[in-house]
Amino acid sequence: MSHAPLPWEVSRDGQPSLAEQVEQVPTDPGCYLWKNESGTVIYVGKAKNLRSRMRQYIKLTDDREKIPMMMNEVRSFDYIVVENEHEALVLERNLIAQYHPYYNVDFKDDKSYPYIAITESDVFPAIKFTREHHKRGTRYFGPYTDAKAARKTIDILRKVVPICSANCVEWKRTKRMLAAHPDQEDVATLFLANEGRPCFDYHVGIGPGACIGAINTVDYAKNVSQVERFLQGRRHDIMDEIKDQMHEAADDLDFERAARLKKRLEALSSLNVRQQVIFSSDVDIDLIGFYREETISAACVFVVREGRTIRSAQFILNKGLDVSEEELTDSFIKRYYEETADIPSEVDIAIDLQDAEVLGEWLTEEHGKVTRLHRPQRGEKFKLLGMAKENAMHALKRYMVRTGYDDERTNRALMELESALALNKPPMRIECFDVSTIHGHFTVASMVVFTNGKPNKSQYRRFKIQTPLKEANDFVSMSEVLSRRYGPKTMADRRFGSKPDLLVLDGGKPQLTAAIEQLSKLGLDIPCCGLAKSDEEIFVPWDDTPIVLPSGSPSLYLIKRVRDESHRFAITFHRELRGKAMTKSVLDEVDGIGPTRKKALMRHFGSLKKLRQASVDEIASVKGIPREVAEGVWQTLRAWDEEREDEQRAANGGPSSGSDKAPLEV
CATH class of the missing domain: 1.10.150.20 (5' to 3' exonuclease, C-terminal subdomain)
Structure with a gap:
């Protein structure tokens, strides 16, 4: 049976169709860019074989839900050939960062996250809090999602290890002086002792005094190294060094210096006490958990160094259940590790990735040491991965409350349902029914109510089907429950609330037919529809062709949520009855x-x-x-x-x- 030509199968302006153009794409590795009618890049992907991968889009053999909708917008494409998959992965991230395509996974707010940076290219490197992460000669640690925590970390660090702050006026003046006299860098300490001025931090004892030559470049470099190892989680090494320095000062009878070192050691020790020990060995791993809603999700990264969680970071992503878990995980790993210099030897995730080997090679190159992707199935790592997922859930809920995301989406869903189902007004009260049975035994029905797009559990009702049934019969069961819910006596009962704006049946045409017949007998005019489980098709009385709401749309999410809630409520009641009957009959x-x-x-x-x-x-x-x-x-x-x-x-x-x-x- 032939079908109408799809947009990418149609020639335009005398040019070959997209399908024909794809056949001319080379079979080399590379990246492809799908564009819409205005030439805007709407999706970037990578492939080992460009032609083969792009054919999957043209032939719709890629089973991701977003593909048909995306391809309906596509009018042209570009591609870039590279040497291998690894180069394709790096190029893909650069292109996504450049174009921010709508259909790619990315951070939801796309804000600049905080980093802690060390200006390594300076003669006396300084520490700073920053939101940029691209300057050459600067090493970045992060990203942090809590700016307050990042600033506090800097404050604690400077009390433990003397290092200049990039915000210090005298440090900036020192930097300008050394830049103006590059010939003095070799004797910077002597030069600054004559030309420098002491900063406030030096006066109060938390600055090293580089501005006046109080510390030479060699000793200062040791401090910088300690700070960097601290930010990498190498705290045991630093504590051992400070202990050695403290004992050495005591042996030299320099008790004042020994006392200062002891205070630094105590500050580090108290910080370690506050950290939760989660592993018996000194492992360095990141654990990434995700929590997804329909079109939005959150990721939580637990950063574990030397067996301790030194920080966690949460990120909101612009895709959720509308993309596969593999695509979400793969995209986040690329985005996150592109922006952090702190890469561990192991990254733990909840699924197996098809590109795990290529990603591991890329991380290894970035890290300088072998890094692998791992999927824990049991033990401490598996447990902590579950905690990461739970923290991601809380992060997403906080974001949705803070931004009003849920309310805005719900309002849009109600407006979309009004339009799609040809209602007279938005369905502010939705009632949904589902029948649960096992071969006609213990047959029950549930009624759930959504008011203003949200569950109204005080209005939920459940029914035992009283009609004798020899086998499952949803038609009869649905007719009975509707006659009881919408009968004159029940409709007059205030406990059941007002008449709904929309009646949803969990099922297809049979359930909808039963509802229409029963409502007709009762003389009621209530807009109703049936939602089939298989293809999420919505059956309506006035059209034989089911309505298909756009994948990922707020309206589809809402009506599926209503249907799933009615099913959950019905099956819970059904199991409860079976359990009681089982107990009674056996005993x-x-x-x-x-x-x-x-x-x-x-x-x-x-x-x-x-x-x-x-x-x-x-x-x-x-x-x-x-x-x-x-x-x-x-x-x-x-x-x-x-x-x-x-x-x-x-x-x-x-x-x-x-x-x-x-x-x-x-």
């Missing part, structure tokens, strides 16, 4: 067990599962349960377990244990 088989003893057992053990795991002695320890009754409970539960195993084996085509006893009622 009713035991002689000597009545309502009081049954209640005592369930109160003591909390669930049938825990009761099944209990020994005879544990059951007999329950107050009011005689030994012989406990043995009867234990034997009955064992027999019930065996029968369930038989049923499972039979379902799997295996032999049963040969018991002829009829199955217990469940």
Whole structure:
């Protein structure tokens, strides 16, 4: 069956179509840039084989949800050929930084994050707080996401290791003097002793006195090295050096200097006490956790050095569930490690990346030492990775509250639903129903309510289906629950709230048909739709063709959330009924067990599962349960377990244990 030509299959202005142009792309490694009608770059990608990768977009064999929408905007492309995958990765990051394409993963606010920098190219390097990270001759540590924490780190550092501040007026004057007399750099200490002026920090004892030649370049370089190792997390080395210096000063009877060194050591020790020890070995790793919403996400990086978490950083990203977890992780790693000089020997993430080897090679080149990507599956690293994900979740929630992101998105979702479903007004009150059953048994229905786009749990209701059913019948069940919810008596009950602006059914055409018929019988005119699970298609009464909301749109996110909440609420009630029935039917088989003893057992053990795991002695320890009754409970539960195993084996085509006893009622 033929289909209408897609935009990239159509020739324009006498030029070959995009599909035809892609066939002329070389098979070399490189980067490709998709552009829209105005020539704006909307996506940048890399490939080992450019033609093969770009064909996946043209043929829609790339299964990412955003691809069809993106390709509908594409009108042209460029590509750049490089030598290998590694060069392609570096070029991709540079192009993304240059163009900020809409469909690429990037930081949401794209602000300049704080760094701590050391001006290494100066004769007397200084420390500074900065938001730029590109000057040559300057080494950057970060990024930090808490500016206050970065400034505090600098303050603590300068108390521990004397080093000039780049904000110091006298340090700036010293820098200008040395720049004006480059021939004096070799004798900078003597030159400054004659020409310099002491700064305020030197007077109060936290400055090294480079401005007046109080410290030579060799000793000052040692201080700079200590500061850099501190920022890299190498604190044990610094503490050992300070201890040696303190003992040396004491041996020389220089007790004043020894006392100053002792105070520095205590400052470092107190800082280490505050850090949480998480590993028994002195590992250097970064652990990156993500938390995703529909079109926004957060990343949290735990920076672990010498077995301690020295800092964590949170970032908000402009993509969420609308891209794959692999794409989100891959893009973040490239962006983050492009901007930090502090690269560990191991980066832990929650998934396996297809480009892990190439990324590892790139990080190794940046690091100067071998760096690998690792996916922990158990142990301390796995646990800490879960903590990183939890912190990412809190960071995202804080961002959404702070910026009003959720409210703005919800308002847009309601307006989009009004337009897409041809409603008379935005659906400020949405009611959604779902039916849950198992072969017609324990059939229940849920009703969830969203008011102003948010769950209104005080209005949630659940129903036991009263119509006798020999098998699952969603049509009958939905008709019953709607007749009970929208019957005259219930509609007059204030506890059920007002009539909804939109009725959503979890299901497709059958559920929608049942709803329309029932509402017609009741004489009610309520806008309704059905949401199918498979392709997220929305069925409406006035059109045989289902509506497909744009992938990643606020309206699709909202209606899916409503549907998923109704399903969760229904299945929870269904399991609750099954659990109660299971407990009742099994224990009713035991002689000597009545309502009081049954209640005592369930109160003591909390669930049938825990009761099944209990020994005879544990059951007999329950107050009011005689030994012989406990043995009867234990034997009955064992027999019930065996029968369930038989049923499972039979379902799997295996032999049963040969018991002829009829199955217990469940």
